[in-house]
Amino acid sequence: MTRPGYPRGVSNETKLTAGDAELTLRPDQGCRIASLKVGGTELLRQGDKFGAFLMVPWCGRTENGVFRNGGVTHQLPVDAPPHAIHGTGRHTAWREAAPTTGTTAAYYFDLAEPWPYPGRVTHTVELAPQSVKLTLSVEAAADGDSFPAQAGWHPWWLRNLGQGGQDVELAFSAAWQEERGDNHLPNGNRIDPVPGPWDDCFGMPDGVDVTLTWPAEMKVRVNSAAEWAVVYTEQPEAVCVEPQSGPPNGLNTLPRLVTPIDPLEISTVWSWERIG
Template sequence: MLHPAPVLLTAGDVAVSVLPDAGCRLGSLRIGAHELLRTAQEIDDPAADVFGYGSFPMVPWAGRVDRGLFNNGPVRHRLPVDLTPHAAHGTAVRSRWRTAAAPAVTDEGTTAAFVLELADPWPYPGRVTQLFELTPERLRTTLSVEALRDSFPAQAGWHPWFRKWLRDGGPQASLDFAPAWQEERGADHLPTGRRIDPQPGPWDDCFAFPDGVDVTVRWGEELALRVTSDCAWAVVFDEQADALCVEPQSGPPNGLNSAPHLVTPIEPLEVSTTWTWRRGSARHSG
């Protein structure tokens, strides 16, 4: 059951709606008159299609986990399969988060923080914090994953659904990015482990950015949204008719098995992403 209970952040004519009871996702991002995200109102059943709208955090893993199985040293764990035949996008998207710091106005904009205690079906106690920092020119989001007792492998990232059109008759969104390589995708939609030259779209593919994710979504000359992150990987998905995804994440799909990041009680996993927008004909270069 969906419980929207939005928390609103504003800065100038920019408004962000956070839905802590629906996976602590962004339910809306409005820049002036334009909504940039596919919203819950645009899909048939948001309660069932939790992966299909807004922009949600992927944690404590990102993307698919092969058949829902992963190891922590000699111990094997099984996660629920929800994107057959794999476990997908973490447990946080189906969870209710607690508001840790209500929206507060700063000199630059508005901030808010939310917390989730990791629980079943994730097998290790832990805590996730998500911080939003909004200004009239950008939105910075930070995820931190802490181990409360035992160490465990983890990933973190975000799964936004950007509209392909901001308005009827407007320009279609295009992507501008230059990854170091593309992970070859197998028939099971997992990376094979082979690096290949980036291929033309359409995509449902993982790309490597060793110096940090840098992708620009551009709606003609009307608006450009630059997605940057200290994550070194991004999945790009543009096979649906009305929306596309640019998903920064700390490891590739199935990374719990192929490239695990160990979270310990003294070493959390922390990643951030920044969305910077420019209106009119301004273009990013470099």
């Protein structure tokens, strides 16, 4: 069924199943992962702003909503004053890019205002009984200009699974932590990682590898060949481990140029096992 107010052909919900894993996508809500259950146990915080949403064509905060492409300056909507946050894809209805099977789905949307450059973003989901592989690609239009871009995921993992067990524990090794300035953005200094709570970006040059453990219940590993992850643990309900293609404000500080012949592609694999 198509939700009123969204383009024809955009479904409210897509469910994938593999073994005892069930994943729900909401293409009408930015193609976010609304639910991930293993053996009936929900792993993601529920609600329209939660689950696991996509960050594209930028990740985290862009300083004052301003970025430059060569000599051209662009202003993005300031939706986390004084910054622009998490891209436009999460506010967009996505369309089916390939036929959905019981375990796979692919959706896309075309970049448009307020993003100033034409292009296409595709999200591919491949569910297996003990893992899911997610891939985001950002393409420039064949006859369009090149532009800087970022892509990543913002999953809200439940701090507690609600079954009488302990809160989640995070384990990872980072080469550095991006020091945060007063404006909540990396200030250019790399420091040794410090204890949480965090709303911080970490550098992992060998690839993102973070383990979430709910003792005696569940273990989830978040892996990606990407070198950056933001870890957020400042809310009581959930924790976030966000693999992304660059740091916050990376459109300005570490631009990755997308050209008509060189798209941006990033993948992450989330794998799980029951323990105890």
